[in-house]
Amino acid sequence: MxxxxxxxxxxxxxxxxxxxxxxxxxxxxxxxxxxxxxxxxxxxxxxxxxxxxxxxxxxxxxxxxxxxxxxxxxxxxxxxxxxxxxxxxxxxxxxxxxxxxxxxxxxxxxxxxxxxxxxxxxxxxxxxxxxxxxxxxxxxxxTLGQSAVIIADWAAQNKIKKVVTLVTDYAPGHDAEKSFVDQFKSKGGETVESLRVPIQNPDFAPFLQRVLDAKPDALYVFTPSGVGAILMKQFVERGLDKSGIRLIGPGDITDDDVLPGFGDAAIGVVTAHNYSTDHPSAKxxxxxxxxxxxxxxxxxxxxxxxxxxxxxxxxxxxxxxxxxxxxxxxxxxxxxxxxxxxxxxxxxxxxxxDIVQTIYIRRVEKKNGELYNVEFASFPDVKDPVKAQKK
Amino acid sequence: MNTGNTVQDSVTALKKKRAWHWLEYVFWLAAAASVFLLPSQHALLTQIAIWSLFALSLDLLLGYAGIVSLGHAAYFGFGAYVAALFAINFTGEPITGLIVAGIAAGLLGLATSLLVLRGTDLTRLMVTLGIALVMYEIANQMSWLTGGADGLTGMPVNPVLGIFPIYFRPANSYAYVLIVCFVLFFVAKRIVHSPFGYSLRAIKGNPLRASSIGIPNNLRLIAVYTIAASYAGIAGALLAQTTPVVSLTYIDFQRSADVLLMLIIGGTGYLYGGVVGSALFLVAQKFIGNITPQYWEFWIGFALVVIALFARDRGVFSIFERILGALRNDKAKP
Missing domain, CATH: 3.40.50.2300 (Response regulator)
Structure with a gap:
C-alpha cells in the first residue's frame, strides 16, 4: 500500500x-x-x-x-x-x-x-x-485620492462652501473621507459633519435625515459600487434632491457597470473619476x-x-x-x-x-434612454496626491 | 461470562479504537513524502494542511461534542491577527507566535463559550454567527491596529526556533505546517479517546443521561470549546505566517461557512474528515477553477448536494466505506 x-x-x-x-x-x-x-x-x-x-x-x-x-x-x-x-x-x-x-x-x-x-x-x-x-x-x-481630491477642488471652485461627508465605514472609505476633507479645507471649504455608515447593513435613511438637518450645500459620498443605488433611492425618497443639496463624490458610486439600474434618482449626481463609458473620444x-x-x-x-x-x-x-x-x-x-x-x-x-491621468468631472444624464456619466470638466495630469504630499 | 471479563473486553475494545489504523500511517507517510515528491504543489498543500487543522478544530465541536457553529472563523481570524501583531511588536519567531495565538484564541473561546452553551442548536447557530460578526466588525473598525479592509502587512517571519528558515521557502514552510498539524492531530486523537472525549460523546448522544451518570456537562463543553478555539487560533496563526498579509477575509462569514462545508464533505466525528474535505474542496477549486474559473463553485455545490443525499454521516468517507464493505462482502462469498 x-x-x-x-x-x-x-x-x-x-x-x-x-x-x-x-x-x-x-x-x-x-x-x-x-x-x-x-x-x-x-x-x-x-x-x-x-x-x-x-x-x-x-x-x-x-x-x-x-x-x-x-x-x-x-x-x-x-x-x-x-x-x-x-x-x-x-x-x-x-x-x-x-x-x-x-x-x-x-x-x-x-x-x-x-x-x-x-x-x-x-x-x-x-x-x-x-x-x-x-x-x-x-x-x-x-488611486482613491485622485478622484477625492479633484472633486474637492471642483466643489471649492463651484460655490460649494458647506459639505457633509458620508462614507462606508472601512479603510478605503476612511481614505476617501480624509483626502476630501483635507483638500476641501485647504481650499477654504468647511466640512460640517462626517458620517460613517456600517459596511454590513447599508441603510442610509437615518444618516440622510441628519444631512437634511445640517443643510449643507452638498453631500459628499463614497460607497463601494453597487451600494450607491440604495443611497440614491433613499436620497430622493427623503426629498433631499428637492432641498437643494447636491450629491457629489468619487466615481465609484456611479460605476458605469451598474449605473443603468439606478433609475432616474441618479440624474444630476456629480462625480470625479478617471473613466466614463461616455468619454467622447474616437478611441x-x-x-x-x-x-x-x-x-x-x-x-x-x-x-x-x-x-x-x-x-x-x-x-x-x-x-x-x-x-x-x-x-x-x-x-x-x-x-x-x-x-x-x-x-x-x-x-x-x-x-x-503609479498612474498619471486626467480626472474628469461628470454629471449623470440620460442619453438615448440610458444613464451615463457625462463629462463636462477635466483636470489633466493628476498624480497620486498622497505620494505627492509625502515629498 | 463474569463482569470482570466484560470490563476487560470493553477496555480492550477502547484501546483498540485508540490505536492507530494502518490508513493513518499511510496518510502521514504520504504527507511526509509529499514534502519531497510534490515540490510544485507545496503552496496548495500548505493551504490544505491549514484548512484541515481548522476543520479539525470544528470537528472537535461538531463531531464529538455536537456543538454546531457558524462562526468558527472568529477564533481563526483572532489567532491570525494576534500572531501577526505579536510578530510585528515582539518577536517574529513562529513557534512563539503559534503559542501566543493559541492561548489568546483559547481565552476568547473560554469567554465566549459561556454565551454559546446556553440554549439549543438553533440558538447556538445564531450566537456563534453573532460572535463572528462582532469580531469582524471590531477588526474592521480598529483599522489603526488591524489595517481594516486594507489588510495587515509587514509581519516578520523569522526562522523557526532560530534555525529553520520558512520565509519564501515553500518546501520548508510546508514541512513546518505539516509538523505542527501532526503534533496537534496527535494531541486531538489522545483527547477524543480519553475519558474526557468519551464523556463528550455521551453528552452529544443524550445530555440528560450524561448528566445523570455524573458528567458535568457544562464544564466539559466549556473545556472542549476552549480547546477548539485554541486550535482554530493556531490554524489562523499558521496561515498568517505563511501568507504575508492578514485581512478581513480571515474572519468573514464565508470562511466559517467554508470550513463547515469542508467538514461535512469529509464527514464528522473521525478527525480526518476535515483533511478529506479540505483536500477535495481546494483541489477542486484549483483544478476545476483552472478550467472554468467562474463556475467551480457550481461543482462544489453539486458535490455537497450528492453527499448530503447519499453519505450524510461521514461524508465522502462513507462512500469509500460502502465500496470497501461491498468488496469485503464479495470476498466473503465463495
Missing amino acids: LRRSFLAALAATALAAGSVPAAAQETVKIGLIIPLTGPFTTTGKQLEAAARLYMQQNGTTVAGKKIELIVRDDAGRAENTARIAGELIQNDKVSFLAGFGLTPLAMATAPIATNSKIPMVVMMAGTSIITERSPYIVRTSF NKEYVAAFKKANPGMRPNFASVGGYDGIHLIYEALKKTGGKTDGDALLTAMKGHKWESPRGPISIDPETR
Whole structure:
C-alpha cells in the first residue's frame, strides 16, 4: 500500500512536470489573478473581458514571442492570491503578474513580486501605498485620492462652501473621507459633519435625515459600487434632491457597470473619476463598441480600462525590451511610458510607478434612454496626491 | 461470562479504537513524502494542511461534542491577527507566535463559550454567527491596529526556533505546517479517546443521561470549546505566517461557512474528515477553477448536494466505506 501511494505521488509529480510546455522560451505568459467568484465577481469579469479584448484586437505575438494569458480566480482572498502568484511563477513560469481586484490581494503579492523580480501590474486596487510595497509594482488603475481630491477642488471652485461627508465605514472609505476633507479645507471649504455608515447593513435613511438637518450645500459620498443605488433611492425618497443639496463624490458610486439600474434618482449626481463609458473620444467609442460586442449585456467601467491598459503596458514593455523578460529591464521600459487610453492620455510616473491621468468631472444624464456619466470638466495630469504630499 | 471479563473486553475494545489504523500511517507517510515528491504543489498543500487543522478544530465541536457553529472563523481570524501583531511588536519567531495565538484564541473561546452553551442548536447557530460578526466588525473598525479592509502587512517571519528558515521557502514552510498539524492531530486523537472525549460523546448522544451518570456537562463543553478555539487560533496563526498579509477575509462569514462545508464533505466525528474535505474542496477549486474559473463553485455545490443525499454521516468517507464493505462482502462469498 505504501508503495502504491508512493507510485501515485510519483505519477502526480511526473504529471506536474509534464504540464510545463517544451516551448517555454517562445511563449511569454501573463498570470491574471482576479476575483471571479465571491462578492467582487463583477470587478474580475470586467478585468478579464478587457484583457481578452486587448489581446483579441492586437494579436498574441509581440516582439516575436507568443503571449499567453493564464486566468486564475482568487475569490477575493489574499491567501489565495499569494498562493496562486507563487504557483504561477514556480510552475507556469509566468513573466508578468497582473490583476489584483482589492488592496489586500495586491499587498499579499507584493513581497512575491520583489523576491522573484517579476513585474506586477495592479489593474484595480486603489490604495495609495500599494506601489510602495515593491519596486516591481506598476499601477494602471487609479488611486482613491485622485478622484477625492479633484472633486474637492471642483466643489471649492463651484460655490460649494458647506459639505457633509458620508462614507462606508472601512479603510478605503476612511481614505476617501480624509483626502476630501483635507483638500476641501485647504481650499477654504468647511466640512460640517462626517458620517460613517456600517459596511454590513447599508441603510442610509437615518444618516440622510441628519444631512437634511445640517443643510449643507452638498453631500459628499463614497460607497463601494453597487451600494450607491440604495443611497440614491433613499436620497430622493427623503426629498433631499428637492432641498437643494447636491450629491457629489468619487466615481465609484456611479460605476458605469451598474449605473443603468439606478433609475432616474441618479440624474444630476456629480462625480470625479478617471473613466466614463461616455468619454467622447474616437478611441473610446471604438473600445466601447468592441467591448459590448464581445461581452453582450456588459458595459465597460473603470475597472475594465485598468485591465485593458495593463495588458497594453505589458505589450509595450515587451516591444521595448525586444521580447526579453528580465524583470528590471521590463520595469525600466514601463517607467515613464505614455499612451492614449480609452480614458484619455495616461502615463506611468517614472518615480512612483503609479498612474498619471486626467480626472474628469461628470454629471449623470440620460442619453438615448440610458444613464451615463457625462463629462463636462477635466483636470489633466493628476498624480497620486498622497505620494505627492509625502515629498 | 463474569463482569470482570466484560470490563476487560470493553477496555480492550477502547484501546483498540485508540490505536492507530494502518490508513493513518499511510496518510502521514504520504504527507511526509509529499514534502519531497510534490515540490510544485507545496503552496496548495500548505493551504490544505491549514484548512484541515481548522476543520479539525470544528470537528472537535461538531463531531464529538455536537456543538454546531457558524462562526468558527472568529477564533481563526483572532489567532491570525494576534500572531501577526505579536510578530510585528515582539518577536517574529513562529513557534512563539503559534503559542501566543493559541492561548489568546483559547481565552476568547473560554469567554465566549459561556454565551454559546446556553440554549439549543438553533440558538447556538445564531450566537456563534453573532460572535463572528462582532469580531469582524471590531477588526474592521480598529483599522489603526488591524489595517481594516486594507489588510495587515509587514509581519516578520523569522526562522523557526532560530534555525529553520520558512520565509519564501515553500518546501520548508510546508514541512513546518505539516509538523505542527501532526503534533496537534496527535494531541486531538489522545483527547477524543480519553475519558474526557468519551464523556463528550455521551453528552452529544443524550445530555440528560450524561448528566445523570455524573458528567458535568457544562464544564466539559466549556473545556472542549476552549480547546477548539485554541486550535482554530493556531490554524489562523499558521496561515498568517505563511501568507504575508492578514485581512478581513480571515474572519468573514464565508470562511466559517467554508470550513463547515469542508467538514461535512469529509464527514464528522473521525478527525480526518476535515483533511478529506479540505483536500477535495481546494483541489477542486484549483483544478476545476483552472478550467472554468467562474463556475467551480457550481461543482462544489453539486458535490455537497450528492453527499448530503447519499453519505450524510461521514461524508465522502462513507462512500469509500460502502465500496470497501461491498468488496469485503464479495470476498466473503465463495
